[in-house]
Amino acid sequence: MNKLLRVVQQAAALVTVALALPQVATAQTAERRSSIGVNLSALQYQGEISNDYWKFSNSRYAPGVAINQYLGRGIDLNTQLFYGEFTGRRNSRTYFTTTVVNANLGFKLKLNNGWALKEDALIQPYLLVGSGWTYASRAGAFDSARITQEKGYIDLMGAAGFNLRLGPGVGLFVQTGQHLPLNANLDGSPEKQTPNWSDRFLQHQIGLTFNLGQAPDSDEDGVQDRLDMCPSTPPAVPVNERGCPLDSDSDGVPDYQDSCPGEAGKAEFNGCPDADDDGVMDSDDACPNTAGRAELRGCPDADNDNITDEEDQCPDTPAGAEVDAKGCPVKPAAAPAAPAAPAVPSTDTDNDGVANDVDRCPSSAGPASNKGCPEVKPETWQRLHEATKFISFELNKATLLPSSFATLDDIVQILTDYPDYTLSIAGHTDSKGPAAYNLRLSRERAAAARTYMLSKGVAENRIELRGYGARHPIASNTAEAGRAQNRRVEFNLFLTGDPNAAQVKYGREPVLPTTVPARRAKAAPARKPTIRRAPVRKAAPKKVARPAAPAKAKAAVRPATPTPKTAVKKPVPAPPRR
Incomplete structure (x- = not known):
């Protein structure tokens, strides 16, 4: 055995x-x-x-x-x-x-x-x-x-x-x-x-x-390596039966990288569309169906006078002519009756071909079509557009997360590179929650970004902010992915002195609802009992004889009567000052 x-x-x-x-x-x-x-x-x-x-x-x-x-x-x-x-x-x-x-x-x-x-x-x-x-x-x-x-x-x-x-x-x-x-x-x-x-x-x-054992799956997407057409898919990204990330709109940009997964777009715009192929994606394009210029938010300007064709009442202005806000040439002033003084030769400090007296940026060279100011480079517009994706805040607060600082530092550098431009900051939210709360939160978040950049030395008059709440979504608010896109802070440049870029795009900023402080002031009448008790205290020590008491009491009360009236009237103007 x-x-x-x-x-x-x-x-x-x-x-x-x-x-x-x-x-x-x-x-x-x-x-x-x-x-x-x-x-x-x-x-x-x-x-x-x-x-x-x-x-x-x-x-x-x-x-x-x-x-x-x-x-x-x-x-x-x-x-x-x-x-x-x-x-x-x-x-x-x-x-x-x-x-x-x-x-x-x-x-x-x-x-x-x-x-x-x-x-x-x-x-x-x-x-x-x-x-x-x-x-x-x-x-x-x-x-x-x-x-x-x-x-x-x-x-x-x-x-x-x-x-x-x-x-x-x-x-x-x-x-x-x-x-x-x-x-x-x-x-x-x-x-x-x-x-x-x-x-x-x-x-x-x-x-x-x-x-x-188990068939090898390097990217852990549930599709075997020998059948996986995209073997390097990032973790947790939904894939199809071939192991490739889902692309709902079939535009070549996978959904997890597509900012507009429901619309076919271009890779350079993270999958968002540019219907008129003018280099400005539709969500930023004020004229999405007509090719135009990036600095005019995608709207056309046939005569290059920096006034969009839609607003230009003189669309055939000669090149280089000075125009007014309607796009029409500025008429020269009538010659004086008296003999004119010897003409003073016009100067052109920046040698850009635009005289100082009509040059909006006399110290910075730029084309006449841009009022003598430097044109913003396309890559700079792209940096401003991309910046909104990297600005983050604490949940339901206007407190910037540290991950936002590098992007804001980059925008500070852009302001340094373009001293003749002013920065527009527009805050937006999704539709969840009360409209008044969202409006206030959007403005406070825009203000937080502005405060940070002011702390870096930017002049206060070079940054303007607007808050629009949930009024201008760029995606559907019915799904979390759309709401995440709608919670954003947008940055744009415009020539100092021109209308604010956000206001041109979205209209005037909605007025924040205000509470009426007068309701809180209604608690003031509680002081009246203390005023009325004062005459009683004064009359008590003067009790000499019972018959004289009423007359003295009346005399004591009558002088005191104006006092409460005056005390009540004084707080009335206070609420408007709060």
Whole structure:
């Protein structure tokens, strides 16, 4: 029995090695690298005493396990272990019962190797060759002589079978194999000239295999790497069946990067549309269906006089002509009746071709079309547009988060680069909550951004702010993604002295609702009792005679009467000053 224990330990060692092999070969295949199977075997013995080959009525059934490790498209490493017994009887004096424990390690040669059959073929034939160890514990008699023995033998085996693929994780296999335990004497026959393989047995198996492990998925999006067309998708980003981020509007910008996921747009505008292709996205374009100039918020200006065609009452003004707010040439003043003084030559300090007397920016060179002022570069407009995405506040507060500081510092630098321009800050909110609260919050947030930039040395008169609450959404307020876009602070530049850019775009700033302090002042009449008690206190010490008391009381009360009137009238003007 001690020998049996040692053999079981050896078999367990083989199983441990087989289980460890999947860890070693992990990187050698694309997916589902290992499998484990459970099976039932029909064992058929052949020797000197009896021959049960292919006699299924005489078969002995044995449970077993098999472990398979993928090595390549055409070869696997296979380990099998089973426990069973053989019996035979020649007569009442010659019989045996032999218990066997068998463990084998071999190579499975697969025909579903990609050449003969596909790897995921429904039926997957194979051949199996290997070697192992058979331990036999025999009991019985030969011609009435006891033949008890425990011994182990080297076992050679070969088998053929096929696996029926039931799915990506499970299969049904059928296999028949021949075992040749060398020099084995399984039936106890005393014959001395027994060949090395005279005692042998067939093993017919049927069982289930279960594939272990998980197909590799580098970006953890639920799509296997071999099927993933976008293997580097960021974590937690929704993907389609090909592993690529969703793109609802099919504009080539994935939803998680698309600021306008419901409208097809351009990559340079983070997926937002620019219907007229003028370089100004529709949400910022005051004329979204007509190509125009970026500095005029996308509106056209045919005569380049810096007045949009819609507002230009003289659309054919010659180039370089000075125009008024309606786009019409400024008429020269009438010549004086008296002889004119000698003309003073006009000066052009910045040498931009625009005389100082008509140059809005005499110290900074710029084209006449921009009133002699430097034009803002397209990339600067883009920086201002992008800035709104990086300005963040504490929840339901106007307190800037530190992540906003770098963006505001960049805008301070833009103001330094364009000293002739004024910055417009417009605050917006989503539609959740009372309108009055949202209006106040939008203005306070714009004010917070302004305060920060003033602390960096920007002059107060160079930054103007407006708060519009939830009146001008750029996305739907029905979903959180849209509300997040609507909560924003917008930045824009306009020439100092021109109308505020936010007011031109959105109209006049709504008036903040104010509470009437007079309601709080109604508590003031509580002072009247104290005023009325004063005459009573004065009259009390002067009680000389009962008849004189009423007259004195009246005299005491009458002078006191104007006092409460005056005291009540004085607080009335106070509420307007709060």
